[in-house]
Amino acid sequence: MHRNVYTFAFYLLLPLYFARLCWKGAYNREYFFRWSERLGISKDSPTKNKPLIWVHAVSVGEVNASMPLLRRLITEYPNIEILVTTTTPTGSKLLLERLGGTVKHQYLPVDLPLCIKPFLDHWQPKALILLETEIWPNLINLCKQKGIKTALVNARLSEKSKSNYLKYNSLIKESIDSLDLILAQYESDRLRFNEISQIKKIDICGNLKFDQDIPSExxxxxxxxxxxxxxxxxxxxxxxxxxxxxxxxxxxxxxxxxxxxxxxxxxxxxxxxxxxxxxxxxxxxxxxxxxxxxxxxxxxxxxxxxxxxxxxxxxxxxxxxxxxxxxxxxxxxxxxxxxxxxxxxxxxxxxxxxxxxxxxxxxxxxxxxxxxxxxxxxxxxxxxxxxxxxxxxxxxxxxxxxxxxxxxNRGALDAILNKLKPLISNVI
CATH class of the missing domain: 3.40.50.2000 (Glycogen Phosphorylase B;)
Known part of the structure; x- marks a missing residue:
């Protein structure tokens, strides 16, 4: 599938996207709010003269997994600002409960150039860290055009997802090839990514979720x-x-x-x-x-x-x-x-x-x-x-x-940070 076809189809389906938000709003009223953020309009602003790293964690599971990584980034890079995007209110709530004002937060814009461009122009991130299997073709392409380094971290790819991606091989292959770094959970994940794309820059770091800490009390x-x-x-x-x-x-x-x-x-x-x-x-x-x-x-x-x-x-x-x-x-x-x-x-x-x-x-x-x-x-x-x-x-x-x-299986956090260090150091 060509990206133009994908984008055109996404524009046509946009009313269904917001209809789905309304349907979810019947169970969680938070889905009725902050729609402007999903269209790329930001209410918050980046801090002047402070390089910004953007982390995307789609929902509760990914936010939980990202906590050790976010805390270490905050500690080890005190001079950078961190923006975290989610797609669900539950992920948003958990993030704000855990990290509060130590990071910036808004919802991820839908994967359309009309929404992503103003978002990128507003925040001007130096690098984007995507968690697990968040492969958005327009987002990744626009980041590449603007020179924003992109890394897919804690990356996993199931056999079913691989089969689905192969149906749209040219679009997904181009997106994966545009990434600057992939840090896979396991060798099996690396092999599946290589079936879609012969990308060389894939390292195996383990699963970040093993590095979550259970409160001692x-x-x-x-x-x-x-x-x-x-x-x-x-x-x-x-x-x-x-x-x-x-x-x-x-x-x-x-x-x-x-x-x-x-x-x-x-x-x-x-x-x-x-x-x-x-x-x-x-x-x-x-x-x-x-x-x-x-x-x-x-x-x-x-x-x-x-x-x-x-x-x-x-x-x-x-x-x-x-x-x-x-x-x-x-x-x-x-x-x-x-x-x-x-x-x-x-x-x-x-x-x-x-x-x-x-x-x-x-x-x-x-x-x-x-x-x-x-x-x-x-x-x-x-x-x-x-x-x-x-x-x-x-x-x-x-x-x-x-x-x-x-x-x-613990230890993925240190491995991921070591692999991210050159990418982050080169942009801040």
Whole structure:
């Protein structure tokens, strides 16, 4: 596909883009605001005589992953200004909560020259750091025209994404070739990028998400909370089902009903993947007739509570700290799985469905180290959970293996900063 065709099609589809924002606004009113930023109009301004580095982190997951990198950039380059763009209100909120006024922030403009040019003219970034798989043809092309150095950091490319990109090979190949640097997570990612483009400047640095730090006080807080949830002085066995997608809640609830017949004191923490599905999942729980409370309403977990609905943003690490076993969603449907790193960092025994293509490298490591068990249906999910909670030492040992894999993979942050140093030093 030629870029002109892509751009023309994007202009035609622009009304649908804003219609989608309105649809999302039905679940999160923040989508109704700051549309001017999405059109490239900036309300904030860069600081005069201070070089600016631009980092793009699309949503909550990428913002979380970028935190160690952003903090190190702030510390190691005190004379630069950092602009962070996101595309979602949840990513924006998390960024401002974590870093506040230490960085500039606005939404990423849509990938049209009419929107990107005024954005670039206003901010005048010296370099752009894109996270994971954010390949926007017009954005990258205009940065190249203006001499703005571009790096794709923590880059990953699933087999499915590679196949989709190959359908539009000329456009994506040109965009990848225009990048100044690609820092891939794994060798498999590098090979997939090379199938699209024979770009030479690809280094393997590991996965930045392994370098996230869990707050030291979290363990003590979670222990106290779990004591409060105890029944007859015994801590309740707890399963967290995180990042669940449409259709998976029914499977999880079917499994949990079976679990309750054997372990009636068990607690389920259910965390849907997307904010706009919170009300839908709440309705599913109401239909199930299983007693539940909502985290967003700050309702207390009593001895009669069977499910805690995690309908909040930015609390997933906290909720993981309250569990013994984690089932990671997006895996019992054909989605490709979700992030396995956060529960690994908290030494949880891990369960997942078979669809893991988005995280193939880390899932293979976890499976090979007997830290992750793959389940295919409600029956297997129930049986595996009951097996784990029956023997606390076995459950803890499996969780320790997950943590060992997590720790073994740390170090990407230093590797990425070392590779970025020449690029940043040459432009500031």
């Amino acid at each position: 979290l363990n003590e807080i979670s222990l106290n909370i779990r004591k409060d949830w105890s029944i007859n002085g015994k801590v309740r066995p707890t399963l967290i089902a995180s990042s669940t997608h449409e259709g998976e809640e029914y499977i999880v609830l079917d499994a949990f009903k079976k679990i309750l017949k054997v372990s009636p004191e068990s607690l389920l923490i259910l965390v849907p993947r997307h904010l706009e599905r919170f009300e839908r999942v709440k309705g599913i729980l109401q239909e199930s007739k299983i007693p539940f409370v909502s985290r967003s309403m700050r309702e207390d977990v009593s001895k009669d509570t069977k499910i805690l609905l995690g309908d909040t943003i930015g609390e997933l690490n906290f909720l993981y700290s309250l569990a013994d076993v984690a089932f990671i969603g997006g895996s019992l449907i054909d989605h490709g799985g979700q992030n396995l790193l956060e529960p690994s960092a908290q030494s949880l025994a891990l369960l997942s469905g078979p669809s893991l293509r988005n995280f193939s490298d880390i899932s293979e490591q976890l499976i090979q180290n007997n830290a992750l068990a793959v389940v295919h249906d409600a029956e297997e999910l129930c049986n595996r959970y009951l097996f784990l909670i029956e023997d606390e030492s076995t459950c803890n040992a499996i969780g320790a293996k997950a943590y060992k894999v997590f720790m073994k």
